[in-house]
Amino acid sequence: MKNSQQVVSSSLQAHEFRSVATIATTDYEALYAYKRGDYQRCLLLSTQNVHMLSHTVHMGLIAIHKVFIQLLDDDVVSLTALMQIVNPKCRETDGDSVILQVTLSLYLMTQCQLKLRHSVTSLAQTLHYIKLARGKMLPAPSRTLDHIILQLASRKITINRKQILNKFELN
Numbered sequence: 024m025k026n027s028q029q030v031v032s033s034s035l036q037a038h039e040f041r042s043v044a045t046i047a048t049t050d051y052e053a054l055y056a057y058k059r060g061d062y063q064r065c066l067l068l069s070t071q072n073v074h075m076l077s078h079t080v081h082m083g084l085i086a087i088h089k090v091f092i093q094l095l096d097d098d099v100v101s102l103t104a105l106m107q108i109v110n111p112k113c114r115e116t117d118g119d120s121v122i123l124q125v126t127l128s129l130y131l132m133t134q135c136q137l138k139l140r141h142s143v144t145s146l147a148q149t150l151h152y153i154k155l156a157r158g159k160m161l162p163a164p165s166r167t168l169d170h171i172i173l174q175l176a177s178r179k180i181t182i183n184r185k186q187i188l189n190k191f192e193l194n
Contacts, residue, residue: 050085050124051094053131058094066135072128073152085127087120098175099130106168125156126169133176137183146180153177 053068087095087103095103103120132149153173 050127051091053128054091054094057096057131057134062135062138065131066139069128069131069135073125073132076125076128077152077155083124084121085124087122096134099172102171102175103168106171110167120168122169122172123156123166126172129153129156130172130176133179137179143184143187146183150177150180153180 049068049072053065053072056062056065056068087099092100092103106120129149129152132152133146136146136149153176157170157173
């Protein structure tokens with residue numbers, strides 16, 4: 024019951040502020056689906072978020088609260104912890120790291136596609152979205168954690184593509 028109230032509340036807030044910025048309200052729903060292993064649902068929600076957010080100028084932020092850290096995978100948890108140790112400025116709100124909504128969605132998209140063994144073409148499209156997102160953030164050096172998470176996603180796609188090509192060469 025409480026979860027549905029939170030979704031309604033975030034939807035109302037998004038509707039209220041829609042004229043200021045585009046707000047995707049399914050970020051935590053996608054994250055929860057990922058943690059449950061429902062990669063198809065997570066991919067669907069993350070892809071919808073990326074498509075919606077890719078056409079906006081002002082993107083919303085996601086605070087990586089300590090209570091949500093358990094939903095993240097080990098790579099993002101490690102990167103977040105390292106950023107907080109190395110660069111205390113990344114802790115913008117109450118000791119929480121903050122990333123753009125599109126960063127979380129692209130990372131989840133990448134992870135789900137890899138776990139679901141999507142085609143190289145599908146991964147190439149995600150890589151294209153990552154490059155677009157990095158281009159939008161380029162002038163913002165304060166978006167260090169976003170840049171690192173997107174670089175990690177790019178690297179995972181590149182490694183996967185190389186592994187697929189190596190399999191074809193061996194056969």
